Amino acid sequence: MTGIIVAFPKAEDAKNIKNLLVRNGFSVAAVCTAGSQAASQADYYDSGIVICGYKFPDMVYSELRSCLPPGFQMLVMASRHVLAECVEQDVVSLAMPIKVLDLVNTVEMMMQSAQTRNRRRREMPKKRSGEETRLIQEAKCLLMERNHMTEEEAHRYIQKSSMDRGTRMAETAQMILAVME
Numbered sequence: 001m002t003g004i005i006v007a008f009p010k011a012e013d014a015k016n017i018k019n020l021l022v023r024n025g026f027s028v029a030a031v032c033t034a035g036s037q038a039a040s041q042a043d044y045y046d047s048g049i050v051i052c053g054y055k056f057p058d059m060v061y062s063e064l065r066s067c068l069p070p071g072f073q074m075l076v077m078a079s080r081h082v083l084a085e086c087v088e089q090d091v092v093s094l095a096m097p098i099k100v101l102d103l104v105n106t107v108e109m110m111m112q113s114a115q116t117r118n119r120r121r122r123e124m125p126k127k128r129s130g131e132e133t134r135l136i137q138e139a140k141c142l143l144m145e146r147n148h149m150t151e152e153e154a155h156r157y158i159q160k161s162s163m164d165r166g167t168r169m170a171e172t173a174q175m176i177l178a179v180m181e
Contacts, residue, residue, distance in 0.1 A: 009057055017103075018031050038050055075094065078095070080096075140173075142177060
């Protein structure tokens, strides 16, 4: 789940940014006034965006960035001369005063980036354990021996049965072994 966390040292600034985002269709998960609060809120989400100022009562933005989980992006909003000192490569920045359209477009771009990254992570093939690989191989050997299938045919059979049942291939292989032995 992706969450937007707004963190500024002044509660009024944080609430104003939150209200601006909500009016433009974004869901804001939390509003914080300290870096430690933002970091603890981020632990509840798989990914997200922290929109924050340069400095908090307890830390600066770079310290907060190092406390965030890997799936989080950061948008720092500060004056131009302060942003000139920000050299973090994985931090997006907007100069104050901001235009509403710039903020909305930047957050939209960051959300799309997070969704793409999450989709890629979900679509990556899962690594099988040695035990799962062994089960699949045993089931293939049994199918090849008893049903006179090639290895490719046996693999496709397990794969198709797995898809039809909505189970993982290792579970299907285990069922085949239980039924045929």
